[in-house]
Amino acid sequence: AQSVAQPEDQVNVAEGNPLTVKCTYSVSGNPYLFWYVQYPNRGLQFLLKYITGDNLVKGSYGFEAEFNKSQTSFHLKKPSALVSDSALYFCAVRPYRDDKIIFGKGTRLHILP
Amino acid sequence: EAQVTQNPRYLITVTGKKLTVTCSQNMNHEYMSWYRQDPGLGLRQIYYSMNVEVTDKGDVPEGYKVSRKEKRNFPLILESPSPNQTSLYFCASSPRLAGATDTQYFGPGTRLTVL
Numbered sequence: 001a002q003s004v005a006q007p008e009d010q011v012n013v014a015e016g017n018p019l020t021v022k023c024t025y026s027v028s029g030n031p032y033l034f035w036y037v038q039y040p041n042r043g044l045q046f047l048l049k050y051i052t053g054d055n056l057v058k059g060s061y062g063f064e065a066e067f068n069k070s071q072t073s074f075h076l077k078k079p080s081a082l083v084s085d086s087a088l089y090f091c092a093v094r095p096y097r098d099d100k101i102i103f104g105k106g107t108r109l110h111i112l113p
Numbered sequence: 114e115a116q117v118t119q120n121p122r123y124l125i126t127v128t129g130k131k132l133t134v135t136c137s138q139n140m141n142h143e144y145m146s147w148y149r150q151d152p153g154l155g156l157r158q159i160y161y162s163m164n165v166e167v168t169d170k171g172d173v174p175e176g177y178k179v180s181r182k183e184k185r186n187f188p189l190i191l192e193s194p195s196p197n198q199t200s201l202y203f204c205a206s207s208p209r210l211a212g213a214t215d216t217q218y219f220g221p222g223t224r225l226t227v228l
Contacts, residue, residue, distance in 0.1 A: 006155075034216070034217075036217075036219075042221070042222075043117075043203055043219035043220055043221050043222050044156075044203065044205075044217075044219040045219070046216045046217065046218070049215075049216060090155060090156060092156075099144075099161060099163055099169065100158060100161065100171055100172070101146065101158055101161070101171075101217070102158070102172075103148070103155050103156035103157070103158075104155055105153065105154060105155035106155045106156075
């Protein structure tokens with residue numbers, strides 16, 4: 001079955017430190033990969049996506065993600081965390097030649113002042 | 114302003130009473146979708162639509178219906194709601210560029226409670 005895994009329910013990082021939110025996927029073919037962020041009482045907002053090309057993609061608010069085909073991963077990263085980055089982060093994948101979208105369960109990111 | 118709107122934002126109802134949650138987008142997007150968000154389960158796709166009169170099931174379609182008579186609207190219908198449909202619902206839309214489903218734009222959410 002096609003799936004997306006976010007292995008950490010919660011990640012705690014001190015402000016100013018680098019952060020990583022992990023995502024791995026299991027789909028057939030070459031997928032389209034996305035990261036979305038959800039702030040409290042809000043809908044989801046797009047952060048970045050990988051469709052094709054350079055494996056390192058840069059997105060909003062200083063976030064970036066690296067597509068690793070051999071490890072089927074698409075980890076979200078930021079060099080220096082801000083308290084305002086605290087939110088719920090979702091990885092999503094659109095499998096190749098499929099119109100469904102599969103989301104991970106989400107990772108809650110806490111940035112500690 | 115480009116946006117996806119949902120109504121109502123909050124709804125408390127009783128088991129078996131038919132309800133409709135409306136979704137509308139003003140971006141001329143082809144693709145529209147409904148999700149439910151539950152603690153520990155993330156977002157799960159209920160139904161999606163590639164264009165007018167074209168709809169298909171997501172991962173959790175049981176107990177839901179949708180229609181796409183106009184490009185901008187994609188209502189979610191619960192014919193006979195049950196308590197296990199208590200959830201936070203999101204509508205989303207995206208352009209479909211060159212055959213790919215691109216970035217999704219999400220509505221603000223509808224919190225539904227079925228008693």
